[in-house]
Amino acid sequence: MAKKVTVIKAAKAQKHTQEERRLKVCGYARVSTGSQAQATSYTAQVEYYTEKIESNPLWEFAGVYADEGISGTNVKHRDEFQMMISDCEDGNIDLILTKSITRFARNTVECIQTIRKLKEIGVGIYFEKENINTLSEKSELFITILASVAQGESENISSNNRWAIQKRFQDGTYIISTPAYGYGKDEDGNLVIIESEAETVRWIYESYLNGMGVYVIAKALNQKGIPTIRGAEKWQDGVIQDILKNPIYEGDMLQQRTYTETRFPFVRRVNNGQRNQYLIKDSHPPIVTHEEAEAVRNLMAYRVDVLHMNKSDYxxxxxxxxxxxxxxxxxxxxxxxxxxxxxxxxxxxxxxxxxxxxxxxxxxxxxxxxxxxxxxxxxxxxxxxxxxxxxxxxxxxxxxxxxxQDSEEIRQLDKEIKDISGQSQILNQVMRKGYMDSALFMESSSKLGWQLTECRRKKTLLTRKxxxxxxxxxxxxxxxxxxxxxxxxxxxxxxxxxxxxxxxxxxxxxxxxxxxxxxxxxxxxxxxxxxxxxxxxx
Structure with missing residues (x-):
């Protein structure tokens, strides 16, 4: 016998007498170089988002955050970006407008982490070029794919730059952008001595050979009020040690003393033999003699081997x-x-x-x-x-x-996570056998991915307790x-x-x-x- 089903119609939405709360919307803009063309783009983006937000009666202007001349490969070095995230956490922003995923981040992991972090507190990001709002269930899969493409683009650019720099190292034509303390550059890019700083370098070498340690030397320079390297707050013993080890002061150029990793987030590290180095003897005027530099190296070796004064173990x-x-x-x-x-x-x-x-x-x-x-x-x-x-x-x-009581909730979430993972595996099998349309597969897969993310987020919050x-x-x-x-x-x-x-x-x-x-x-x-x-x- 067929079951009789009665449809209970949904109640009509009640008309709100009060004005709906306006969304607090901000814009985010970024350009990756400091050229004149990019500077124009930077200004244009700021003006664009200001006008766009203020012209929408349903939006409340929450400002425009803009990083100029900053790479998007790592969010840690974008001050405006970090300030925007902080304001989101404080409840000052409901929605972020940005041009595209490539403008927001070129690191897939950090892009997804930031999006999920903001989703947890109810803040959305709207990518205009891709027409994606991160608060929608379908957004996760598309953003992952597009962010991966953006990351691949950055990796290709970085790879090309590394190849060009490596070639100039081998040819001896590489020109350093920021000279070491004690040196400047002439019109042709050649190193020239800055005598006021060179006197400090000579005093550092002389003091070390007379028995002073790097900590005492740094303290003495601070007490004398000697200007520091590139405007740092004060001299540090690590800076003194680097000056004593750098062959540039005896007139030799050692290139690739540091290197950048080939993968995200492109961390710069000290080259302790992981990469080739290129030594050019007598490439520029020396501040100290080869004999003084050699004496410093011998004294350092003695302190490490005999007195066990290795900085890393100190x-x-x-x-x-x-x-x-x-x-x-x-x-x-x-x-x-x-x-x-x-x-x-x-x-x-x-x-x-x-x-x-x-x-x-x-x-x-x-x-x-x-x-x-x-x-x-x-x-x-x-x-x-x-x-x-x-x-x-x-x-x-x-x-x-x-x-x-949270323990039972965690067990329930574990069961849901297992069920969703099983559904995802079945969905993949159906797709591989050709039983499902690709568009339907992407929609279903994205929905399961969103549900899985929500369950894992809830479990993380409970586990912390x-x-x-x-x-x-x-x-x-x-x-x-x-x-x-x-x-x-x-x-x-x-x-x-x-x-x-x-x-x-x-x-x-x-x-x-x-x-x-x-x-x-x-x-x-x-x-x-x-x-x-x-x-x-x-």
Missing amino acids: TKRYLFSGRIICGECGRTFRRQKIYIGKPYEKIIWTCSGHVEDKERCCLKAIREDVLHRAFTDMWNKLYTNQGTILEPLLKELTELVAAR LRRTKEIVRTEQLIQLIAEQDGLMEEFDEQLFKMTAEKIVVSKEHDITFCLYNGLKLTERGGGQDAVAHANRL
């Missing part, structure tokens, strides 16, 4: 290196020795900010033996009171995760370490410190807070003297 040279944080200015502490050679020689740790400027940071140095004693006291109190600190904490964390497992594991490890101890710690245990403490924060009053890996903060008052430890869970 921050990990001592147990507390990079782990002690100033509670006043947030800088890390540096290791120093006082009363050297005397029976009461001591090792102290001093805030880097205090060393540079005592007025900006007034936190005084702290002795290393005080840190040792504070950790020993803290550990012994934790050992004695584990039953009132660690075990209740572990129980609370475990119950918190188990009691989450449940990320307590790391704290649970670390707390269990801490309890196990205590169980393995025979009794109270009599002397500072370096290995135990490495396994339990992530960092140390020292306050103005020299209260020492040990931030443990499981999220506990344990404080020794006044540097461990008459201290009472207390715990605060992060």
Whole structure:
């Protein structure tokens, strides 16, 4: 017997007495070079979006964001772009108008990530050339394809540029765009010495050969008020080291000291043998002699091989290196020795900010033996009171995760994700066998892709709420370490410190807070003297 179906007609939309909320719309424009033609295009785009938005009665003008002379391969270096995204997150923008996907981004991954990020907060992007609004279900597939094409275009351009530069390296005809500190360029592009900067370079070489380290040299230049390279805020020890290593100052040109990766996001890296380098001997006037440069290289090698002063390992040279944080200015502490050679020689740790400027940071140095004693006291109190600190904490964390109602939602989302993935596989099989029209396939595939993205987004949000497992594991490890101890710690245990403490924060009053890996903060008052430890869970 056929079932009787009654159609209940949809209610007519009620007329709104209030005026519908106007969309806050902005425009985004970008040109990738600083030429006159592109500058004209840049101005025209700004004027175009301003007029277009303001002329629409349903739109509220939210400004025009425009990056001039910036490449689109990486969004990190586009200030206006980042400001626009921030304004979207603050609720100041509902819709972004832009010319095309190539103007928005030429990196497929970052393009899709940005689009999805904005979709999550209800902000759409309308690409005029492609006639795509990212808030529609069909947009994801088309944008992925078009963004991939745009990325391929950028990769081809980058590949051609690399080939041309490589050829000029081999021919010796490459002209550097920005000369090193101490040099300028004449009308023909040849390097010429800038004497005022060259005096500083000679002083750096002379000081290093006389025993000064790169950190001390940088500090001295800052104190003298010597202008820095390309207007930087202050001299850094890494800059000094680069000057000492660069053969350009002895008149030799070493080309391709850095290189750009062949894939997105085209990151520039120091060439440590990954690419060919090209050395041109005596290519320009020297600032220092070959003998001075050779002496500097020998001294550097001696310091690395004999004194183990390799820059890359320096921050990990001592147990507390990079782990002690100033509670006043947030800088890390540096290791120093006082009363050297005397029976009461001591090792102290001093805030880097205090060393540079005592007025900006007034936190005084702290002795290393005080840190040792504070950790020993803290550990012994934790050992004695584990039953009132660690075990209740572990129980609370475990119950918190188990009691989450979100866990059931995540299981449901996992089931939906699995079902959608299965539907997608079936759809692909049907398409391969020729049982479906290509247009219908693209529409269905795009819809499934959109549903899959939504499920994964919801799961990500719920999973963030449940990320307590790391704290649970670390707390269990801490309890196990205590169980393995025979009794109270009599002397500072370096290995135990490495396994339990992530960092140390020292306050103005020299209260020492040990931030443990499981999220506990344990404080020794006044540097461990008459201290009472207390715990605060992060």
